[in-house]
Amino acid sequence: xxxxxxxxxxxxxxxxxxxxxxxxxxxxxxxxxxxxxxxxxxxxxxxxxxxxxxxxxxxxxxxxxxxxxxxxxxxxxxxxxxxxxxxxxxxxxxxxxxxxxxxxxxxxxxxxxxxx
Amino acid sequence: xxxxxxxxxxxxxxxxxxxxxxxxxxxxxxxxxxxxxxxxxxxxxxxxxxxxxxxxxxxxxxxxxxxxxxxxxxxxxxxxxxxxxxxxxxxxxxxxxxxxxxxxxxxxxxx
Numbered sequence: 001x002x003x004x005x006x007x008x009x010x011x012x013x014x015x016x017x018x019x020x021x022x023x024x025x026x027x028x029x030x031x032x033x034x035x036x037x038x039x040x041x042x043x044x045x046x047x048x049x050x051x052x053x054x055x056x057x058x059x060x061x062x063x064x065x066x067x068x069x070x071x072x073x074x075x076x077x078x079x080x081x082x083x084x085x086x087x088x089x090x091x092x093x094x095x096x097x098x099x100x101x102x103x104x105x106x107x108x109x110x111x112x113x114x115x116x
Numbered sequence: 117x118x119x120x121x122x123x124x125x126x127x128x129x130x131x132x133x134x135x136x137x138x139x140x141x142x143x144x145x146x147x148x149x150x151x152x153x154x155x156x157x158x159x160x161x162x163x164x165x166x167x168x169x170x171x172x173x174x175x176x177x178x179x180x181x182x183x184x185x186x187x188x189x190x191x192x193x194x195x196x197x198x199x200x201x202x203x204x205x206x207x208x209x210x211x212x213x214x215x216x217x218x219x220x221x222x223x224x225x226x227x
Contacts, residue, residue, distance in 0.1 A: 037216070044207075044220060045165070045209070045221075046218075050214060050216075059214050061215050062215075095164060095165075099155075099211050099216075102171075102173070103167045103170055103173075103175040103176065104155065104167055106165055106167075107164065108164050
């Protein structure tokens with residue numbers, strides 16, 4: 001059974017940093033693209049970033065470019081999202097998402113709150 | 117970016133009746149494999165989105181009361197014989213190209 005378990009969320013001040021992690025199991029992690037999607041109260045579901053299987057190709061939403069970095073460790077079956085220069089608008093539940101399997105899978109999410 | 121437009125945004129339904137949600141994309145979602153890169157999700161209160169329909173397939177465990185139809189840029193999710201457990205927000209999502217984009221969500225409530 002595919003499992004995606006996010007961690008690392010919390011309260012951070014504007015301008016601060018946070019690193020999210022997603023532990024994956026139940027599938028061959030290294031061959032699939034992985035995504036981060038967030039859900040904000042005001043804007044609904046927003047795709048944040050994706051990374052290919054070997055980590056050599058990454059893509060970002062315009063609103064996080066230059067601030068967030070996606071990475072993966074295929075030896076540990078983990079996906080990370082390093083978030084820097086956080087803004088109030090980054091407050092959201094962040095989900096680790098796998099779309100390439102049938103069916104696709106989402107984690108339970110981790111809440112990030114950016115506030116002073 | 118591919119824009120996804122859902123309607124209606126609010127859907128009150130009497131139990132036992134059917135309901136339909138429309139999702140239109142700003143360009144065709146037909147992929148190189150001949151399927152549509154279109155997903156339907158249901159998010160129940162306090163939960164992460166759960167997949168209902170993906171790439172034209174009903175997900176395992178999803179009741180056959182749920183059906184997806186359409187192709188290209190015009191899609192419909194139909195729920196026949198709505199039950200109380202179907203309450204939540206329904207989203208369509210396209211994965212044809214990045215950025216992956218979502219519809220605004222349709223909130224289904226029981227009358």
